Amino acid sequence: MIRLLSASTIPTPMLPLHLPNMHRVAFNAQADLKNVLASENNSKSMLTEYFKANQEHPRARHILYKDFPGSFTWQKKKKFWKPRVERFQIGRIVSANPAEGDRYYLRVLLNHVTGKTSFDDLLTVDGVLCGSFREAAERLGLIEADNTLDNCLTEAEQWAMPCSLRRLFATILVHCEPGDVRGLWDRHLDPMSDDYRRSRTSPIEVEQMVLLDIRGMLQSMGKDIVDFALPSIDDAFDPTEGEAREVIEESTVEFDVDDTKLASSLNLEQRAAYDEILAAVERGDGGVFFVDGLGGTGKTFLYRAMLAKLHKAEWDRQAA
Template identity: 50%
Template sequence: MLTEYFNVSRSNPTARQYLYRKFPEHFTWNKSKKFWKPRKVKRIQIGRLVYSNPAVGERYYLRIKLNHVRGATSYENLRTWQGAMYATFRQACEVMGLVESDKSLDDCLTESAQFRMPCLLRRLFATIMVFCECTNIQRLWDNHLNAMSEDFHRTCDNSSRIEQMVLRDISYHLTSMGKDIRHYGLPELHLTEEERSRDHYRELTEEQNLGFGEDHLKIVETLNAEQMVGYEEILDHVLKNKGQVFFVDGPGGTGKTYLESFAC
């Protein structure tokens, strides 16, 4: 649908005034022949783009471009701004001012280092990791490690140990926000045996404390015949510790979500 939208924009000057999500108001999609056909009568037709999270990278920035650029004629055209074609959609979004650049995050930490304690800088760094769209966390780390570790330098002169102390404190803040420092590409945090055991025990405790009521145990009695077949198949794999991925398909209203919730 997107590449055909490019084709229409190239051949039909009138179509270039529309955003991709507004296209269905003026054109209809022929599913069998895969082309856009002009509507004879304009109608209110809600168009939408599939949601994309910043963590998926270029697909997210492609979505941003499609929400702001009218009459795009190609992927290259979407990466072009004021005559210059950029290597990535992210770069194109930045020069258009559609996303916050890493420079603003770098400036934020630099300014904060002038009046904030290192412990607060580490908390700010963790907050940026979770809530801001930083493309190069490693570079931000390299630029501000000294400022974030200033207090530790007073009691330790081993650079490797100091780095681990900073990582451990940032990891603490990330954990409080439900995140894992291992997912951000920073230097490896070396956990002690005690810390590994504590993390394992915490995860085990959380699993064991998942509550369920009497009604959860009786819910199997309400499954219909087709749901019961799926339930028994999944349960058999669970009890026998057999790895398997199940895909439950069917029309709306057949109880797919109900079955999935119970099987989980």
């Protein structure tokens, strides 16, 4: 059976985005890694060969990376771009988050600059080799003049869920220092609140729910929402009274009272971790502990024992 695809159903090529020498390579698990690294074919990606196509085809030098599939087809086996003679096709560069740093700014450059023949060429602005893709984007005036952060959110709205958009918005606040925070908020509130609007009729309540969610995300990044020019959170909609979401979640975790007996059944390795972690808690030192082990070696058993111990200690403290 022959299946006909309309223009709207033709799969959109996803164009990879990677920093120099950081593209993905597929290889057989039994392959010799030295041979994998030495393979010329494995050094190629859609992006590196886009640069090469700009060297070899004058017509390519006026086409953005994201638009390349409209004029060239990717030859997967031999890894090169071939001038297209078939139907037109739309491409899309895989997304990047502003928190990813230079990978994000590499995407900004690729969305605006044509004709580059290498990563170094892309980094070169007015004859000066920049030290980072962000510097190159700044020198070209792409970050402020073209509303890069606004475009980032607008593009994400085409595919991301509202909760993901809220996290992206929080990430932009923390890592990108936007100048017009309130303008960014006003322009993107509707898509960020789409899930809340389905169950609530009051626009004020919807806005407050979005603000509360973003506040929790900012707290997890070590920031306070009051430091940003956003609408105020009304106490009437804030059952937590500003308490960090992680603290609330941890303090409401339920446990089985019988778990208080688990500590007596810990093995030597579990007991060592149990004693060291609880000692740090009792001293108030804090710290980060990494408990590693194969599945079935008793990590969850250890966690349950510690959780029960801490909850019981808190109950005893409150009772006293």
